[in-house]
Amino acid sequence: MVEPQGATQGATQAPERPLPEHVTTPLLTLITARSMDEDYAHVAQKRAAAGDVRPRTVRPHWTSVMAVAALGVMTAVVAAQTDRQAPVDELSRAALIEQIDSRSDELQSLQAQVGDLTRSNAALASRNTTIQGQLDDIGSRVQRAELLSGFSVVNGPGVRITVDNGPDADVNSEIRDEDLATLVDGLWEAGAEAIAVNDQRLNALGGIRNTNRAIHVNGRPVNAPYVVSAIGDPRTLQARLLQTSQGQEWFALVNGLDFVYTPENVDDIRLPAAPERILRDVIELNADPDSGPDGEGSTP
Missing domain, CATH: 1.20.5 (Single alpha-helices involved in coiled-coils or other helix-helix interfaces)
Incomplete structure (x- = not known):
């Protein structure tokens, strides 16, 4: 199809239309401009159209x-x-x-x-341990001293001997203090460790004495029959008594005066402690010799 020549020329000479603003404006500027509040832009346009171009002072x-x-x-x-x-x-x-x-x-x-x-x-x-050890040692020594001196209760095996006057005894054939002392000394010599007569414990401060016809042990009267209890080895004590000089003298009295003599071995004998006596003339080694028994000085 052949187009008219004039139409072709008009189409060629027609001016080009400008591109939209949003196309030609840089992207960052466009974003900044369009970020304005649309209401504020609309108000600004109305003020411009009305001819009010004075800037409005914003009062706080x-x-x-x-x-x-x-x-x-x-x-x-x-x-x-x-x-x-x-x-x-x-x-x-x-x-x-x-x-x-x-x-x-x-x-x-x-x-x-x-x-x-x-x-x-x-x-x-540490000091307490040392002192406790010393106290234990002293306690053991005191206990042994009490055993040896007779001032503590003791028990153990031994021999119990009962002696009495003969059936026809008179004043001259009765058992006297020296007779019992002979038997007691023989038992000590035979190995006895503790001795009592009628439950009166004998020690160095005690003794057997006659007061008229009565016998006193530790100052207290005792009556026949006399029970002499001796702690020691029961297997040898009676046999060794026969071998001592005091024992032989005792058995001579038994046979001569017709004393009743009954010995027996005992597995456990209990002997009381000897009575304590007040020391009147004995003082401590380092004590003042001029002081009395009560610690007071002697009267000149």
């Missing part, structure tokens, strides 16, 4: 002014309080540091005292 609202003023006052108060509180805080900090130092010194002192007390306690414990 009175609440905003008061808020700003209050904020300023608060800021000033806080600043003033901060300035005023700074010396107090510094003093408090210094006082706290001083207290910490003081408490640290006290703690070190207390720790030193604890160390001293611990060492002292250990020394006292």
